[in-house]
Amino acid sequence: xxxxxxxxxxxxxxxxxxxxxxxxxxxxxxxxxxxxxxxxxxxxxxxxxxxxxxxxxxxxxxxxxxxxxxxxxxxxxxxxxxxxxxxxxxxxxxxxxxxxxxxxxxxxxxxxxxxxxxxxxxxxxxxxxxxxxxxxxxxxxxxxxxxxxxxxxxxxxxxxxxxxxxxxxxxxxxxxxxxxxxxxxxxxxxxxxxxxxxxxxxxxxxxxxxxxxxxxxxxxxxxxxxxxxxxxxxxxxxxxxxxxxxxxxxxxxxxxxxxxxxxxxxxxxxxxxxxxxxxxxxxxxxxxxxxxxxxxxxxxxxxxxxxxxxxxxxxxxxxxxxxxxxxxxxxxxxxxxxxxxxxxxxxxxxxxxxxxxxxxxxxxxxxxxxxxxxxxxxxxxxxxxxxxxxxxxxxxxxxxxxxxxxxxxxxxxxxxxxxxxxxxxxxxxxxxxxxxxxxxxxxxxxxxxx
Amino acid sequence: xxxxxxxxxxxxxxxxxxxxxxxxxxxxxxxxxxxxxxxxxxxxxxxxxxxxxxxxxxxxxxxxxxxxxxxxxxxxxxxxxxxxxxxxxxxxxxxxxxxxxxxxxxxxxxxxxxxxxxxxxxxxxxxxxxxxxxxxxxxxxxxxxxxxxxxxxxxxxxxxxxxxxxxxxxxxxxxxxxxxxxxxxxxxxxxxxxxxxxxxxxxxxxxxxxxxxxxxxxxxxxxxxxxxxxxxxxxxxxxxxxxxxxxxxxxxxxxxxxxxxxxxxxxxxxxxxxxxxxxxxxxxxxxxxxxxxxxxxxxxxxxxxxxxxxxxxxxxxxxxxxxxxxxxxxxxxxxxxxxxxxxxxxxxxxxxxxxxxxxxxxxxxxxxxxxxxxxxxxxxxxxxxxxxxxxxxxxxxxxxxxxxxxxxxxxxxxxxxxxxxxxxxxxxxxxxxxxxxxxxxxxxxxxxxxxxxxxxxxxxxxxxxxxxxxxxxxxxxxxxxxxxxxxxxxxxxxxxxxxxxxxxxxxxxxxxxxxxxxxxxxxxxxxxxxxxxxxxx
Numbered sequence: 001x002x003x004x005x006x007x008x009x010x011x012x013x014x015x016x017x018x019x020x021x022x023x024x025x026x027x028x029x030x031x032x033x034x035x036x037x038x039x040x041x042x043x044x045x046x047x048x049x050x051x052x053x054x055x056x057x058x059x060x061x062x063x064x065x066x067x068x069x070x071x072x073x074x075x076x077x078x079x080x081x082x083x084x085x086x087x088x089x090x091x092x093x094x095x096x097x098x099x100x101x102x103x104x105x106x107x108x109x110x111x112x113x114x115x116x117x118x119x120x121x122x123x124x125x126x127x128x129x130x131x132x133x134x135x136x137x138x139x140x141x142x143x144x145x146x147x148x149x150x151x152x153x154x155x156x157x158x159x160x161x162x163x164x165x166x167x168x169x170x171x172x173x174x175x176x177x178x179x180x181x182x183x184x185x186x187x188x189x190x191x192x193x194x195x196x197x198x199x200x201x202x203x204x205x206x207x208x209x210x211x212x213x214x215x216x217x218x219x220x221x222x223x224x225x226x227x228x229x230x231x232x233x234x235x236x237x238x239x240x241x242x243x244x245x246x247x248x249x250x251x252x253x254x255x256x257x258x259x260x261x262x263x264x265x266x267x268x269x270x271x272x273x274x275x276x277x278x279x280x281x282x283x284x285x286x287x288x289x290x291x292x293x294x295x296x297x298x299x300x301x302x303x304x305x306x307x308x309x310x311x312x313x314x315x316x317x318x319x320x321x322x323x324x325x326x327x328x329x330x331x332x333x334x335x336x337x338x339x340x341x342x343x344x345x346x347x348x349x350x351x352x353x354x355x356x357x358x359x360x361x362x363x364x365x366x367x368x369x370x371x372x373x374x375x376x377x378x379x380x381x382x383x384x385x386x387x388x389x390x391x392x393x394x395x396x397x398x399x400x401x402x403x404x405x406x407x408x409x410x411x412x413x414x415x416x417x418x419x420x421x422x423x424x425x426x427x428x429x430x431x432x433x434x435x436x437x438x439x440x441x442x443x444x445x446x447x448x449x450x
Numbered sequence: 451x452x453x454x455x456x457x458x459x460x461x462x463x464x465x466x467x468x469x470x471x472x473x474x475x476x477x478x479x480x481x482x483x484x485x486x487x488x489x490x491x492x493x494x495x496x497x498x499x500x501x502x503x504x505x506x507x508x509x510x511x512x513x514x515x516x517x518x519x520x521x522x523x524x525x526x527x528x529x530x531x532x533x534x535x536x537x538x539x540x541x542x543x544x545x546x547x548x549x550x551x552x553x554x555x556x557x558x559x560x561x562x563x564x565x566x567x568x569x570x571x572x573x574x575x576x577x578x579x580x581x582x583x584x585x586x587x588x589x590x591x592x593x594x595x596x597x598x599x600x601x602x603x604x605x606x607x608x609x610x611x612x613x614x615x616x617x618x619x620x621x622x623x624x625x626x627x628x629x630x631x632x633x634x635x636x637x638x639x640x641x642x643x644x645x646x647x648x649x650x651x652x653x654x655x656x657x658x659x660x661x662x663x664x665x666x667x668x669x670x671x672x673x674x675x676x677x678x679x680x681x682x683x684x685x686x687x688x689x690x691x692x693x694x695x696x697x698x699x700x701x702x703x704x705x706x707x708x709x710x711x712x713x714x715x716x717x718x719x720x721x722x723x724x725x726x727x728x729x730x731x732x733x734x735x736x737x738x739x740x741x742x743x744x745x746x747x748x749x750x751x752x753x754x755x756x757x758x759x760x761x762x763x764x765x766x767x768x769x770x771x772x773x774x775x776x777x778x779x780x781x782x783x784x785x786x787x788x789x790x791x792x793x794x795x796x797x798x799x800x801x802x803x804x805x806x807x808x809x810x811x812x813x814x815x816x817x818x819x820x821x822x823x824x825x826x827x828x829x830x831x832x833x834x835x836x837x838x839x840x841x842x843x844x845x846x847x848x849x850x851x852x853x854x855x856x857x858x859x860x861x862x863x864x865x866x867x868x869x870x871x872x873x874x875x876x877x878x879x880x881x882x883x884x885x886x887x888x889x890x891x892x893x894x895x896x897x898x899x900x901x902x903x904x905x906x907x908x909x910x911x912x913x914x915x916x917x918x919x920x921x922x923x924x925x926x927x928x929x930x931x932x933x934x935x936x937x938x939x940x941x942x943x944x945x946x947x948x949x950x951x952x953x954x955x956x957x958x959x960x961x962x963x964x965x966x967x968x969x970x971x972x973x974x975x976x977x978x979x980x981x982x983x984x985x986x987x
Contacts, residue, residue: 261875268875269884279873286873 002065004028004091006051006081007072008038010328011096011121014348015069015355017042026060029072051081054088062089069355071096083114092116094355098236100243119354125326125347126240132324132343133229133297134250135215139201139343142353142368143208144379144435148419149408150211151179151203151368151377151435158198160218168192173214175421176206179405179437180375187374187439189403203370205377205407205435207419226251230295230320232281232311233302234258234267237326237347241299242267242274255290257281281311284318293318301326305336312341375439377407380450382432387449394424403439404446453985458524460536465520467541467624471548472510472517474611478552479506482604495563502604504563505555513548532984534637535975538621542585542642542967545620549612550574550581556605569601570594575956582963584612585620586970587846589706589816589939592952592959596711603692606709610699616970617703617846618666618736619643626659635659641975644851649737649844662736665743666702666846673728674698677721686721693717701725704732704847706816706939713818713947716787719802722819726805733759733813733841754881755842755853762852763809766836770804773829784824793820807833813841814848816939818947830942834925837932837941848937848969850900857885857893899973900935907931907965911958918955930954934962935969 001023005016008029016025016038025044028051029035035046049056051070062068068091070078075097082093095115097103106118131141140153156163162170167178167190181188182201188194196202204214229245229252231238238256245252254274258264264278279286281302292298298315300308305327312323327333327344336344353367366379382388388396393406409420410433417433420426428434438446482501489500498504529537554577559566571577576592583590598606615623621642625635635655651658677694680686689697693709700707710716714725731739738756741749750756774780780794793799806819811833822830839855841847857878864876878885885893908931915922922930922944929941930951940947951959968976978984 258875264875265877269877272879272882275871276875277871277873278875290871290873 001067002026002061003067003069004057004060004062004065004085005044006068006070006078008034009071009073011348011351012069012071013038013042014330015071015352016044018352018355020044026065028056028060052077052084054084057081057085058088062091065089065091067092067094069094069096075099075102079113079115082116086114094119096121096351098122100240119351120240121347121351122236123240124350124354125237125345126244128345128350129237129241129299129301129324129326130244130248132345133227133245133252133299133322134248135212138215139337140368140370142366142377144205144366144368144377144408145410145417145433147208148410148417149205149379149435150208151205151407152211152215153182153370154202154204154215154218156196156198156200156202156218160198162196162202162218163198165196166192167194167196170196173206173210175408175419176204176210176214177405177407177422179203179205179377179407180370182371182374187403189405201371203375203377203437205405205437206421207408226253227296228253228255228294230255230257230292230298230315232257232298232300232308232315234260234263234276235301235303238299238301239267239270241301242271246271246273255295282307282314284314287314287318293320295320297322297324299324299326303328305329305332309336309339309341312336313339316340370437373440375403375437376443377435377437378447379433379435380447382428382430382434382450384430386428388428388432388434389430391428392424393422393426393428396428400446400449401439401442403442405437406434407437408435409433455532455536455985456524456528456530457533457536459529460533460540462521462524463529463533463537464540464544465517465523466628467517467620468513468520468544468548469517470624470628471513471545474615475506475510475513475552475608477611478604478608479503479510481607482506482602485603499564502552502556502564502602504560505552506604506608508555508560509548509551512551516548529637531637534641535978535984538638538641539967539971539975539979541621541624542971546582546585546612546963546967547578549585549608550577552605552608553577553580556602567600570952573956575959576952579951579959579963580609581612582966583939584609584705584707585616586937586966587613587616587700587703587705587814587848588934588937588966588969589613589700590934590945590951590962590966591707591939592950594950594952596709598692598709603709607692607696609707610696610705610709613703613705613707614670614699617705617732618663622659623663625656626663642971644841644843644845644847644972649735651737651740661740665736665740669728669731669739670698670702673701673724676724680718680720680724686718689717689721697725701728701815701817702732702846704729704813704815704841704845704937706810706814708817711948712787712821714806715818715820715948718788719798722802722806725817726802726809729806729809729813729815729817730763732815733809733845733847735842735844736846737844752881754856758856759813759842759852762839763805763812766808766812766832767801767805770808770829770832771800773832774800774804774825777826777829779824779826784820786820808836811938811940812836812839813845814936814938816933816947818940821946821948823942823946823948830925834929834932834942837929837936837938840936850897850936853880854893854897856880857890858897861890861894896973899977903965903968903973904931904935907935907961910961911954914955914958914961920953920955930962931965935965937966937969 003023004026005012006028008027016027019025020042027044028047030050032048035048039046047060068085070081078095082095093115094117096119103120106112132138135141138152142151178190180203181190231242242256245254256274256276259280261278264276268276292315298320300311302308308325312325316323322342324343325341327336327346330346333344333346353369368377387399406422409422410417411420482503486497486500486503490497553571557566557569557572570592579592619642621638651661674694677689681689696709738750738753777794783790783792803820807822810817840849840851843851843853860878868874878890908928912927926943930945933941
């Protein structure tokens with residue numbers, strides 16, 4: 001596939017690098033130095049110029065392009081680039097935006113501004129943070145099939161009731177499939193006799209209520225209750241998170257820490273029900289005075305990873321139940337979780353998941369990337385040619401690599417989508433939406449066959 | 451010294467406003483002509499002498515001449531912010547001066563045409579007081595005897611009409627009808643309208659002013675018709691057409707003048723009940739009525755100031771009802787125009803008089819349905835409390851205004867909160883609007899200034915009274931000060947609803963004229979004129 005990536009800042013260059021292996025990628029940026037740099041680092045073609053100029057896009061091969069990804073740091077430039085591209089050709093256009101009103105406009109009228117798909121890095125990150133806040137104990141959460149199916153990744157602690165049990169013993173939650181056990185560097189496909197140990201990561205896929213019931217047992221307190229949440233940093237991610245938290249029906253009590261007085265005032269005006277504190281969050285006295293330690297969750301969204309880590313550790317020390325950090329540097333995710341941050345969310349991974357949905361031949365309806373890039377959870381609609389069609393899962397599994405697990409199926413029955421728990425004897429039909437757990441190593445092989 | 455204010459432009463505009471004052475002056479003139487017609491049979495001389503035809507004609511002539519002369523100063527005048535302050539402040543000085551001319555002319559008589567009569571209005575200070583009290587919608591009176599027997603119907607109608615003109619504002623009216631004011635109009639409205647800021651109802655300021663006046667006139671007309679309908683239904687025998695018009699004209703402007711000496715006590719309980727909701731409405735922001743009238747009733751109901759105003763009225767009424775019901779002094783029969791009445795232990799009577807007095811004094815109307823100085827002394831205090839509240843911003847009411855108290859209360863709440871959470875960032879909100887700190891500071895400053903002026907004026911009144919040997923109690927001094935700066939009218943004791951301000955020395959009356967003037971314009975447009983930076987830099 002021929003892909004044009006406009007803007008090679010942080011997100012743009014990561015996206016370009018991700019896509020370069022399997023596609024012909026051309027990058028466009030106004031900064032000649034950056035274009036030069038990425039041409040040496042990655043196997044891409046660079047064009048220097050303003051992507052809102054049609055001639056520049058033509059030079060980048062617009063007429064033959066299958067996709068254009070606009071990910072400069074300026075929202076309006078991204079929209080105009082997409083709109084400009086649409087005037088002479090019809091690539092699939094993806095625009096990255098930060099401003100929520102633009103996203104709302106686009107969601108109301110998909111295709112607005114000449115954008116086929118709009119991604120808001122901050123909003124996606126904030127949504128992911130909210131899901132984690134709402135589901136205590138989870139390291140990662142993602143919904144599939146329009147919210148019917150949920151994937152959750154849990155760390156198993158020694159206190160967890162499933163620690164030391166076999167999968168067969170632990171499997172008592174009905175509409176829930178144990179998709180994978182992540183042990184050190186190993187990705188184990190769970191069998192009935194697989195033992196779940198403390199320290200493992202557990203990936204479960206199932207109906208949302210079953211996931212919630214499961215969460216309630218393995219990681220009390222129960223989700224769905226009103227929590228006291230402290231959000232540290234009122235940048236765009238922090239702001240989006242606060243908005244999601246205050247809009248949610250759970251009635252969370254939210255406090256927001258923002259050091260910059262003007263920004264703090266701005267946020268205080270936007271969110272009447274949130275108490276905004278204008279002070280440096282690394283000040284231990286201040287955190288103590290405001291009883292941050294009594295919070296159910298402390299989410300750090302500061303612009304520097306180091307400060308995020310520091311605040312998380314301070315909050316933890318003061319007794320906060322859970323700390324969740326936004327980590328800009330992908331490589332820091334693991335060390336963060338190793339030193340005691342309960343969940344680290346990397347905006348680029350979150351964004352990459354969204355963009356990947358459209359870049360890999362668009363085979364999947366929805367994608368989640370598990371634990372760095374160990375595995376992917378994808379959602380596909382089964383057609384006649386699929387290896388799954390008309391067969392039981394047990395029979396189909398024999399033809400697929402062992403590290404593929406069918407986590408959930410939704411099927412249209414009497415005009416309504418219903419959840420089907422996949423077991424060995426479940427027969428897959430055409431039109432079923434199947435959520436699969438696939439090891440990264442076999443993904444290209446698998447997606448061609450299902 | 452070089453002036454940075456184009457005072458000629460401001461004065462010329464005042465002249466324009468003055469010339470148009472001839473139009474409302476024609477109303478009492480018409481009544482005077484109608485009332486003099488029977489005398490025409492005895493010749494033109496008798497016709498002219500029979501009523502106030504000549505004084506009103508002379509006043510019209512005077513306003514036209516003065517107005518035109520002032521206009522000549524700067525025929526093509528344009529006003530900026532500074533000129534706006536000056537023009538509004540001057541208008542509210544000059545218009546009451548000319549408004550007092552009919553009082554003086556009737557009192558002294560026009561040589562060779564009419565004869566004067568004995569009245570307190572013969573003193574210029576009294577005439578000016580009465581006129582200013584009218585235009586500023588205060589309702590404090592210096593008439594020795596309020597009756598249409600002593601004063602003509604035309605003169606008493608003029609007294610009512612000036613309150614109606616002053617209510618929505620003479621400058622707002624001028625902006626509504628005079629094309630030459632449409633450019634700087636927003637500044638003028640801002641300087642004149644009660645409350646921290648004006649709310650535009652239409653993109654054009656002229657259209658805004660028009661809509662406000664139409665709404666105001668419409669509600670006034672509704673009240674007049676309703677009062678007269680009650681009369682026709684036989685429920686209010688003395689609410690004649692004249693009285694219906696007279697009281698309609700002074701309810702909506704929160705004025706309080708009545709051609710009856712006993713104010714609203716002179717009318718039946720039904721008439722009193724009819725007036726209560728109109729009085730209440732007069733203290734509500736007219737922009738909200740406009741919203742409700744154009745199908746956005748939700749804005750009225752959800753408005754924080756309206757809700758607080760309603761809450762305060764209901765709360766104080768409930769409290770006062772209980773106080774009246776149990777007042778030992780009121781368990782004795784009171785001598786009223788409708789015979790001997792017992793208010794205490796009477797549920798309807800207690801509720802009616804409580805509601806009436808509370809609404810009237812809270813939003814600065816100044817009517818009374820009974821002589822509340824007859825209540826037990828301690829029970830009168832609730833009315834002093836009510837006097838300090840005021841109406842809503844954008845209403846015709848005077849005083850500090852409900853919205854300012856809300857902001858002050860929220861400010862105090864914030865201070866208490868930040869004492870515990872020093873880093874908390876807490877903007878002050880009004881409904882879904884956030885007030886910037888400048889506005890909040892302005893409101894706090896205004897409230898403080900208002901209270902300072904009120905206390906300082908009370909001191910002046912007390913000292914001045916001692917100078918001439920006038921014996922006043924503390925509460926009389928204090929309420930006389932609140933009642934004039936707050937444009938309320940009656941206070942307690944000697945200045946009570948059935949009393950008058952006649953006894954005060956002329957110096958005090960002039961001070962009160964100033965207080966009413968400052969109070970009506972909400973201090974700032976007047977005080978800013980006294981600063982050096984206004985005139986020079």
